[in-house]
Amino acid sequence: MAPVATTFFFYFLSGLTVLSGALVITRKNPVHSALALILALLGQAGLYLMLYAPFVAGVQIILYAGGIMVLFLFVIMLVNIERSQKEEQFNKQWLVGILAAVALGVLFVLVYAKGKSLFPEHAVQLPEQSNTQQIAVLLYGNYMFAFEIASLLLLVAIIGAVVMAKKRI
Amino acid sequence: MTDATKSLSRLSSSNLELGEPDKTFLDTNELIINMGPQHPATHGVLRVILKLDGEKVLGTECVIGYLHRGVEKIAEHRTYAMFNPYVDRMDYVAAVSNGLGYCEAVEKLLNVEAPPRAKYIRVILTELNRLASHMLWLGTHALDIGAITPLFYTFRDREEILKIFEKYCGARLTTHAFRIGGCQYETYEGFERDVTKFVDFVKPKIDEYEELLTTNRIWVKRTKGVGVISDKDCIALGVTGPVLRASGVKWDLRKAQPYAAYSDFDFEIPTGQNGDTYDRYLVRMQEMRQSLRIIEQAVGKIPEGPIMAKVPKVLKPPVGEIYHSIEAPKGELGYFIVSDGSTQPYRVRVRPPSFVNLQALDMMVRGQLVADVIAVIGTLDIVLGEVDR
């Protein structure tokens, strides 16, 4: 099944993601930036689809766009945002910002200069099997241990949240 | 949201200061919601200011008076007979019992006794009116909690009662059927047949309502344990009627201090145990059945005879004062009339059951959720015409 990686789709989706990423930081209204973030995540899901990983794309949509972003919007709405809107947009640490930008620029240049040696010759060969089975085999096979620890961590987080909210009920 | 609370705090609601959220803990600030006078679920123009912490109700304050027409002031400028129609406009849902209370109070003042036939007709019409009032209550109360269907069933059956009223005295809702000293109209010739036909028609219908709601899991979950009030609090707060009986107090004026031929009928007084919305619902359903029993017995033995006692054209009751109360569908409805010997009453004070029952709202709702406030207002069965007078 040839991946659907037509170049137009690729540039469109990655452009969309970068653009909405920029929007996230420039918008004054926090809800607008949250929406931009959702757009970025959906663009990312599209990219996954192009890499022929539908399972990851599906999970991305459900978890990120459907779950976490909804809770983001919850928080933004409950905290009244009049105050934050009036604050002046850019804070003082522009010096640190420039340094970080320069460092990033140097990194890009280096990677570009190194060029081919970093990347394998041809596009990676996609396995024939459906992506879901493959992930399942990896997740529950070789990386079973890591998977368990991650779920333990989540459990701790949930219990923490309950304890914090518990005091008030 | 903040501008809504700013406009509210200008209101001098003394016992409802906006508590500052304790900064020590991540606490959302307390919210004042204004269940406004035009809210669909407050039966009429009642405004309830709710102080909420999230969903829980911390305190309520009822702002009433939107429907105040100054009935008691008007009474002082009308003769006794002229004031009679005003009385129907107070509790417009149970107009007949208002009229009965007023006429009987003035008859006591004049020391006049209504003839037995008039008394029987009065009892039949009052009980029919109680049925209509309970049906309207059930329809709107179920609608507030979300069940749409009972409303149509109850209004279809209530229509039959209103037809009988219309045939008897020409008016459906504010009937003005009674005069001081007896009844105005003789019963039209098919009256007994209509009433018995109605009773047989409605008896299975009440079981139909029960079928719809009593064992409906969500209905039980929405009403059990909601708006609980104990019998001691009821008596202390002056709450009367089905609300009092649902808390376990077996007190009904028709039995305690019988008036207008109630003494010759046998009927029980249904009571509940734990005074929550579900018990009040059951008590009112039983009361409907008891009213049917009374009507059945009354229709069977309406005595012959005059329908109007010998009452002078112009009523000039002797100087003095009298307090007479009857069991209206909502509770004890009392009239305190002071007469100075002239044709116009010197002072008429109406003791409305809804006004006093509404006072218990704050205690019943504290600690419950917003959705329960609606359920409790529904179960108190208040009519704003009577609360504001």
Added chain:
Amino acid sequence: MLDYITSYLKSDTTPGQAGNFLWVFIYILLIFLGLSVAVIAMNWLERKILAHMQVRLGPMRVGPHGLLQPIADALKLLIKEDIMPAEADPFVFWIAPLIVVITAFTVFIVVPFGPTHAVTDMNIGVLFMLGVSSLSVLGVVMAGWSSNSHYPLIGALRSSAQMVSYEIAMGLAVVSAVLMTSLNREGTGTLSMIGIVQAQQAQHIWFVFKFFPLGLMAFVIFAIAMVAETNRAPFDLPEAESELTAGFHTEYSGFRWSLFFLAEYSAMIAVSSIAVTLWLGGWMRPFPHWLSGETWDLVFSLIPGVTFILLAVIAFVGVIRMPKHPYFRVQTIGLAGFGAVLGLIGLLLFVPPVRDRLQDIFWFSAKVAGSMYMYIWYRGTFPRYRFDQLMKVGWKVLLPLGIGVLILTALVGIWL
């Protein structure tokens, strides 16, 4: 060009897979049209059935038996001016209904009306469906927030909390159904919707009846979660008229409001079609294996035609009972015309080639119509849950039950 078109007709895969974009476009158009007709019919049906449940007649005035009522509503909503509240956030206010409608419609890409009648057959069909239906929460939250008054905001927060929590119960039920597909002899589980229905066909059993109590329990969990997901019937707290005025779409009016209305109905159809696909054997006709054999196939293939003829007969009975007053003449003609159309469709369905192709679609829509009737029935009988009870049912009843059913299905599957 011509062979490009006919090439699809012979192939036995869905247009999406066959890469035939023309047919994909045609299918999308068909689904879009079919859905709007379904929404209009649903609007009329809901008002009439609910009315007859409540001892009243429902719309009778606009057109015969109120048949033109939905069209009149749609026109009214189009003409009405849709205002935007003063300090509302214009961009978010404008985009919220769009998101809700888009998510409600994209679910239909994966829904299989027949073995080849689906826009495309993604091999993560179920996952895609779950993902898209979780996006509609965003639209609701945005609508509530952008109306800038605290009643819609509270409505939006409540409905999004409700949708998020019932999504999990829905997901669990769906996973247990998907698990059933893989527990047959071949052991090839699949996420694609058509694959699931084919698995049911292969295993000669609808998943509702598989591993007897478990399949049914999973279906019941999904049925409850689906009602809550679309804010309907006992779970319609956000639009609870008595507490909050009208939930998150209070400030919307005119065409924007009709978008929400459209989205609600299409979401209902989408979610019930998923339930039908996963548990009630999609487009399979009832008892495919007990009453198999040539004669039975013929009988079942005639049923679609018979139902439409029956509807036509009902319409004609209505025509006869219409009062003879001149005012009703237009309505009698209209009803007769409607009956004639139905009769025509019925006859058309008897024609053998049409009959075979459309049979699966008929059975699928008949099952979806059955579940729509359930929606209306719930609305007629149940009062509304209080918000905390609603969450309690979601988290404390459906979730553990869902996990239990999932584990039991797995155990029984391995053990069997």
Added chain:
Amino acid sequence: MVTRLKAQYGSGIREANTYLGQNYMVVEPSIAAELLQILRDQEQFDYCVDVTAVHYPNREKQFDLIWILYSHVRNERIRVKIMITDGETAPSSVSIWPAANWLEREVYDMFGIRFEGHPDLKRILLPDGWKGHPLRKDYGIIQQDQEWVQINLGIESGQ
């Protein structure tokens, strides 16, 4: 029951008889609070049916304040009356019967009689800023508080 109270208060109880079968007592305002407390505790008048007032403008004590009480145990009603002049404050019975809370607020709203000891004495039926007490005899039947009407409703007169 009246004899017991008479023995205790003697002059306090001015008059106690029945009219048309309903017994009532006229009592000195000073001992009213105490008497109401006794009525509830010893005589089990546990239900305060009503608190109301009657205005006699030309009498030296302008207002008649009336408590209508009922005892569930004895199934009996009684009316306790006190006579007070305009501007004099009356004892509030909210501490004895919570039911009297709104009833006294309405008497204050309609007659202008202040109750000391009342937790939240302000108008209940009329808007808060309204001047004048309608149920007084000197208050005309079509009279309205023009100034309030102009400010809040923006029309020049309610008539």
